[in-house]
Amino acid sequence: MEKEVKYPDGSMNSRAIKVEKNLVLIILILFIAIFFIQNASSLTANSSSYSVSMFGTGMATATPSSASYSSVSLLEDKATTRNAESSAYTGNIGFFESVSYHRTVSITSYSISPTSAVVGSTIGLSISALNYQSVWAKIIAPNSQEQTVDLVNGQTVNYLPSPSIVGTYSVTFYANSSTGAIASIVDSFELTEQAAETTPSSGGGGTTTITENCTYIWDCTSWSICSDGKQVRVCKNTGTCVGTEGKPIEQRVCSDALFDVTLKFTDLVITENNTLEFNVDLIERGGIEKIDVxxxxxxxxxDNNEIFSQIETKAIQGELNYDKRIEEVKLENGEYILRVDILYGNLQRAFAEQKFEIRKEELWTSPAKKFTNKLLIISGSLIILLVLIILILMKRRKGKKRSVVYQRKVKHNLRRIRSKSFSVMLVGFIVIGFLAVFRSKFTGFVVGNPIVGNGNWKIIEFVLVIGVLGLFMFLYRSKIKVLFEWARERIKSEYPKNSVRGLIKKRVCTGEGEYIGNVEEIILEGNKIYGLKIKLDKRFNRKGILIKYNCVKGLGQIVITDAKVLEHLKKLQ
Structure with a gap:
């Protein structure tokens, strides 16, 4: 760093002062930028019988380990909770700041056995949940009749479908907590008709021996989520045979899906009976086969607490559009976020979310977004109007002031604008504005939580960005004006008017104003124009003609030729 130096006349080294100011400004910008960056954190813990992983935000770190356990963690700076479970233990991992503890209910596993059976069969339903108060299942028969079955956590409850009819039964497993939060998973089973029994015919003449062939009916669960690069499932034989003949594979290697899935949802409404309805659109690109998502x-x-969750599996190929209803949870007045996550392939993910607000049992969708859109339109219009007014005033003022003093003043101001200090400041504001806008879009190198922050910050960030853009447009208004004029010329004509190529596509007429055609090409000979190739009008029986340049009598918006050219064309017809 250059130090401030005093000269004998008492003056100081201005360059040293400027360098120090720039450094202070840079440090200030970096200090402010720190508050716009949301730090990413994660936790992974592994042993021979379990694994736990999570992501969050924060700066704290820890690396505990032992002979049978190791973990690396970056802990969150806000209250959260995660669950972990194995055959030997159940635990809750919590990180707290100064807020109340919130336990999230979750369903760790469930099963329907068998998933395909004949009419009159008994179906086994089981569920395992954490932080639950009660667990149950709702079954919807093919005729839309509903039935609720109370379940026992960690145990199988036998259920006899009523009515027992042919078709697909939808099963939704539920678990709720003492705070009212609900977790659910949607699945199904199918009932088919019983096979007709063969009755031996009666008659004399001897004894008929009938040998019944046994059958294998393999009933498999859905493939699990990828873990350590593998997917597993369990297949049970519900047939009459004993053995493993024809048993499907129960383990496979995860592979990336050969397509991308994009997700969006719209038309978020709440009905009179507090049912949340919305439309989901899944778009698959590049796939050649149907895949489960x-x-x-x-x-x-x-408060960033998950009060409702539901998981279901759907098959997609191309595009899948469907309407979804959530009627299990009653929403009180307040702000909420509806989030839809999808998981496919080798842990490939996509998500979409929308903020909404309940006011006196009415739905207000993204009020901050609506306000921001209106503010954006108004502010943008005002900025454009302000720039136009400034350009008009500058144009008028330019004709009045032509003195040398004024020109020197303008040059002096331009030098100040282009100073290093101002450049650093402008770049700093642009960086801060960029971080402000995208602070909710990323956290370090992992996907961030878009709900962090509040409406006041978003308004401040928006005003900051608009201010920087307005300042930039004002300072570089002359260059913007030149750019607009250049674009306008490009739109009017492909080539400048004062160039040789500017003749191309111009209309060609006689001195009496009779239209002949358009200039298609310029023929050069040496350093002079030899002639013009004219694309003739449709009324002539020829496509084009070449005229010498000495036949051109005038140039401007149009090319005026000698009347002899038209007489020659008429003779050719």
């Missing part, structure tokens, strides 16, 4: 619907309150 796990979909999770979540409702998150203003």
């Amino acid at each position: 796990q979909i999770k619907y979540s409702i998150i309150d203003k």
Whole structure:
């Protein structure tokens, strides 16, 4: 760093002062930028019988380990909770700041056995949940008749479908917590008709021996989520044979899906009976076969607590559009976020979310977004109007002031604008504005939480960005004006008017104003124009003609030729 130096006449080294000011400004910008960056954190813990992983935000670190356990963690700076479970233990991992503890209910596993059976069969339903108060299942028969079955956590409850009819039964497993949060998973089973029994014919003449052939009916669960690069499932034989003949594979290697899935949802409404309805659109690109996609619907309150979640699996190829209803949870007045996550392939993910607000049992969708859109339109219009007014005033003022003093003043101001200090400041504001806008879009190198922050910050960030853009447009208004004029010329004509190529596509007429055609090409000979190739009008029986340049009598918006050219064309016809 250059130090401030005093000269004998008492003056100081201005360059040293400027360098120090620039450094202070840079440090200030970096200090402000720190508050716009949301730090990413994660936790992974592994042993021979379990694994736990999570992501969050924060700066704290820890690396505990032992002979049978190791972990690396970056802990969150806000209250959260995660669950972990194995055959030997159940645990809750929590990180707290100074807020109340919130336990999230979750379903760790469930099963329907068998998933395909004949009419009159008994179906086994089981569920395992954490932080639950009660667990149950709702079954919807093919005739839309509903039935609720109370379940026992960690145990199988036998259920006899009523009515027992042919078709697909939808099963939704539920678990709720003492706070009212609900977790659910959607699946199904199918009932088919019983095979007709063969009755031996009676008659004399001897004894008929009938040998019944046994059958294998393999009933498999859905493939699990990829873990350590593998997917597993369990297949049981519900047939009459004993053995493993024809048993499907129960383990496979995960592979990336050969396509991308994009997700969006619209038309978020709430009905009179507090049912949340919305439309989901899944778009698959590049795939050649149908693939299962796990979909999770979540409702998150203003305190970042998940009060409702539901998981279901759907098959997709091309595009899948469907309407979804959430009627299990009653929403009180307040702000919420509806989030839809999808998981496919080798842990490939996509998500979409929308903020909404309940006011006196009415739905207000993204009020901050609507306000921001209106503010954007108004502010943008005002900025454009202000720039136009400044350009008009500058144009008028330019004709009045032509003195040398004024020109020197303008040059002096331009030098100040282009100073290093101002450049550093302008770049700093642009960086801060960029971080402000995208601070909710990323956290370090992992996907961030878009609900972090509040409406006041978003308004400040928006005003900051608009201010920087307005300042930039004002300072570089002359260059912007030149750019607009250049673009206008490019739109009017492909080539400048004062160039040789500017003749191309111009209309060609006689001195009496009779239209002949358009200039298509310029013929050069040496350093002079030899002639013009004219694309003739449709009324002539020829496509084009070459005229010498000495036949051109005038140039301007149009090319005026000698009348002899038209007489020659008429003779050719």
